[in-house]
Amino acid sequence: xxxxxxxxxxxxxxxxxxxxxxxxxxxxxxxxxxxxxxxxxxxxxxxxxxxxxxxxxxxxxxxxxxxxxxxxxxxxxxxxxxxxxxxxxxxxxxxxxxxxxxxxxxxxxxxxxxxxxxxxxxxxxxxxxxxxxxxxxxxxxxxxxxxxxxxxxxxxxxxxxxxxxxxxxxxxxxxxxxxxxxxxxxxxxxxxxxxxxxxxxxxxxxxxxxxxxxxxxxxxxxxxxxxxxxxxxxxxxxxxxxxxxxxxxxxxxxxxxxxxxxxxxxxxxxxx
Numbered sequence: 001x002x003x004x005x006x007x008x009x010x011x012x013x014x015x016x017x018x019x020x021x022x023x024x025x026x027x028x029x030x031x032x033x034x035x036x037x038x039x040x041x042x043x044x045x046x047x048x049x050x051x052x053x054x055x056x057x058x059x060x061x062x063x064x065x066x067x068x069x070x071x072x073x074x075x076x077x078x079x080x081x082x083x084x085x086x087x088x089x090x091x092x093x094x095x096x097x098x099x100x101x102x103x104x105x106x107x108x109x110x111x112x113x114x115x116x117x118x119x120x121x122x123x124x125x126x127x128x129x130x131x132x133x134x135x136x137x138x139x140x141x142x143x144x145x146x147x148x149x150x151x152x153x154x155x156x157x158x159x160x161x162x163x164x165x166x167x168x169x170x171x172x173x174x175x176x177x178x179x180x181x182x183x184x185x186x187x188x189x190x191x192x193x194x195x196x197x198x199x200x201x202x203x204x205x206x207x208x209x210x211x212x213x214x215x216x217x218x219x220x221x222x223x224x225x226x227x228x229x230x231x232x233x234x235x236x237x238x239x240x241x242x243x244x245x246x247x248x249x250x251x252x253x254x255x256x257x258x259x260x261x262x263x264x265x266x267x268x269x270x271x272x
Contacts, residue, residue, distance in 0.1 A: 180204030186227030
């Protein structure tokens with residue numbers, strides 16, 4: 001499936017940051033984030049803002065090499081623990097990104113760690129970086145969380161692409177273990193328009209991970225077998241389960257078939 005338009009990503013990043021700011025209002029920033037247990041909520045927020053500022057600087061300067069965190073102005077956020085100062089820092093971060101990304105084009109060359117060295121890669125990556133960490137924050141404070149179905153589907157596509165890249169290019173040991181005898185893990189969103197094609201078949205073969213999505217040029221999945229295991233539920237919840245943000249036992253998704261195959265994936269799929 002094609003990715004979302006570049007302009008959509010340029011709008012999503014500040015929009016997701018605004019959603020994160022809304023989650024933080026009145027929250028205890030010292031609480032531990034259950035889905036990122038090494039971080040407090042304050043540390044999570046600074047990670048997100050610092051990541052967006054790093055990307056903004058790379059795109060604005062058309063960087064041809066990685067810029068260290070220490071060289072990114074405002075990377076760590078404001079000193080002290082004033083929630084208002086942290087909120088203002090996030091607001092400034094969103095405005096900076098919107099201006100810089102809007103002035104660039106999707107194909108503008110920019111250094112990246114992946115095979116796509118463009119502003120478009122970074123706009124997409126930051127959309128989903130902020131969206132997933134917004135979920136972390138919402139889970140930490142018990143707030144509701146949802147993504148637009150097309151954003152959730154694109155986030156799942158990107159996650160599969162990242163796992164494939166980590167497995168085949170970076171050859172990270174953990175991801176290299178995602179092999180098998182051709183068993184199929186099926187992902188199905190139950191709350192989306194059929195035209196979105198929110199139905200994936202992920203195959204673990206001897207050479208690693210491969211996948212197809214309903215509507216891809218490779219063909220429709222409607223007539224395919226159900227898969228060895230099926231993860232089914234609302235698009236947002238399928239994404240969060242596949243990203244290990246919600247446990248399978250929480251009852252927000254259904255798992256039919258070989259649960260061990262899904263758990264095998266969840267144990268090994270990572271950024272490397």
